[in-house]
Amino acid sequence: MNGQRKHNFNPGPAALPLEVLEEAQEAFVEYGGLGMSMMEVSHRSKVYEQVHEQTQTLLLELLGLPRSYRVLFMGGGASAQFALVPMNLLAEGRSGVYLLSGSFAEKAYQEALTVGDAVVASSTKAQGWRALPQTEGLRIPENAAYVHITTNNTIEGSQFRSFPELGGEVPLIGDMTSDLLGREIDLTRFGLIYAGAQKNLGPAGVTAVILREDLLDQASGRIPAIFRYATFAESGSLYNTPPVHSVYMVHLVLKWVQHQGGVAAMERRNVRKAQRIYEAIDASGGFYQGIIEKEDRSIMNMTWRLTSEELTRRFIEESEHHGFDGLAGHRSVGGLRASAYNAVTEDSCRALADFMTDFQKRYG
Structure with missing residues (x-):
C-alpha cells in the first residue's frame, strides 16, 4: 500500500477494515480462478449463489437470530425502507406508530404518511433532538400495525439503550443503519430490522432487511412485486440482479467481524x-x-x-x-x-x- 491512510470518520460511506480492502483487492480482477472479477459474475452462477447464501447465514449467526428470521438484500438504502415498511405492513384501518428521535426518524414517519395512517407515540423534536423520547409508558393505539424506532441517530449522535415493551402482537421495527453489528442487542424483540450497508456492514449499494417469517404472511400483496418483502424472501433475494460486488464485500466484512470476536x-x-x-x-x-x-x-x-x-x-x-x-x-x-x-x-x-x-x- 502506497501512501498513508487517513483517519476516516465519515458518517457513510464510511471506513472499511483495511484487511477487507486488501483481501478484496487481491480478488478484484479475478475471483477464485474464474478468469473474471466478482463484479462480472452472474448472480445466477453457483459461485455467487454460494457467497450470497453464506452472507445471509453469517449475518443471522453474528446477530444471534434463529432461522425463523429471513435476510433480504434489497436496494434503495434505508430511505427506501421508510416507504417499504408501511407499504408492506400498514394495512387499511391500521396505524404505523413512530418514535421521533432525530431527522431520519422523522423522515420515516413522513414517508409513512404518504402510504397510510401514521401517528407519533413520542417525540423530542421540540427539544432540538438533544435527548431521546421515553420508551416506557407509550400509548400504543389498538389498531397499531407496528411501532418504528430509529435505534441510533446518525446526524444528532444519540442512541437508544432501551426499547418499547410491546408484547407479542405488535411488531417492533428498527432502523439500525448506523449501529447494527456495533453493539449487542436482543434482536428477537424486533419483528423487522433494516440497515443500509455503508456504516458497519460494507460499502453502499445494498440494504439488509431482516424480518420474522410470520410478517411475510401479513405483508400486502397489493403493491408491485419488486417492493414486496415476500418476493425477495421467496427468491432468496435473487428476484432481480442484486448488487453482486457489494454483497461480496458485506460477506468479507462479516467474516472480519467474526474473526474479531x-x-x-x-x-x-x-x-x-x-x-x-x-x-x-x-x-x-x-x-x-x-x-x-x-x-x-x-x-x-x-x-x-x-x-x-x-x-x-x-x-x-x-x-x-x-x-x-x-x-x-x-x-x-x-x-x-x-x-x-x-x-x-x-x-x-x-x-x-x-x-x-x-x-x-x-x-x-
Whole structure:
C-alpha cells in the first residue's frame, strides 16, 4: 500500500477494515480462478449463489437470530425502507406508530404518511433532538400495525439503550443503519430490522432487511412485486440482479467481524473508542460542548460544538491537514461529528482525542 491512510470518520460511506480492502483487492480482477472479477459474475452462477447464501447465514449467526428470521438484500438504502415498511405492513384501518428521535426518524414517519395512517407515540423534536423520547409508558393505539424506532441517530449522535415493551402482537421495527453489528442487542424483540450497508456492514449499494417469517404472511400483496418483502424472501433475494460486488464485500466484512470476536468484541472496542472522544469533550471546560444529553450519547456518532463558527471552520481545516477526514457535522445541524464505526481503529480515536486536546491548548 502506497501512501498513508487517513483517519476516516465519515458518517457513510464510511471506513472499511483495511484487511477487507486488501483481501478484496487481491480478488478484484479475478475471483477464485474464474478468469473474471466478482463484479462480472452472474448472480445466477453457483459461485455467487454460494457467497450470497453464506452472507445471509453469517449475518443471522453474528446477530444471534434463529432461522425463523429471513435476510433480504434489497436496494434503495434505508430511505427506501421508510416507504417499504408501511407499504408492506400498514394495512387499511391500521396505524404505523413512530418514535421521533432525530431527522431520519422523522423522515420515516413522513414517508409513512404518504402510504397510510401514521401517528407519533413520542417525540423530542421540540427539544432540538438533544435527548431521546421515553420508551416506557407509550400509548400504543389498538389498531397499531407496528411501532418504528430509529435505534441510533446518525446526524444528532444519540442512541437508544432501551426499547418499547410491546408484547407479542405488535411488531417492533428498527432502523439500525448506523449501529447494527456495533453493539449487542436482543434482536428477537424486533419483528423487522433494516440497515443500509455503508456504516458497519460494507460499502453502499445494498440494504439488509431482516424480518420474522410470520410478517411475510401479513405483508400486502397489493403493491408491485419488486417492493414486496415476500418476493425477495421467496427468491432468496435473487428476484432481480442484486448488487453482486457489494454483497461480496458485506460477506468479507462479516467474516472480519467474526474473526474479531463477534459483536460483543465490537461493542467493547466501540465503547473504548467513544469514551476517548467524550473524555476530550467533557474535560475541555466548555471549549467543546456536547450536543446530546450524556445518558443518550451514541457510541457510533459523537457530536459536539465549539464556541464559534470561526473556531469550527479552523478545527475542520486543521484536522484535515493532520490526516483526519469527515469531521464536519451534518449540514442540517452544523458543529462537529466523529463517526467511529466498527472499522475505525482505536488508534484513530486516540489520535483524534489528542488532536482535540492540542487544538484546545492552542486556541482555548
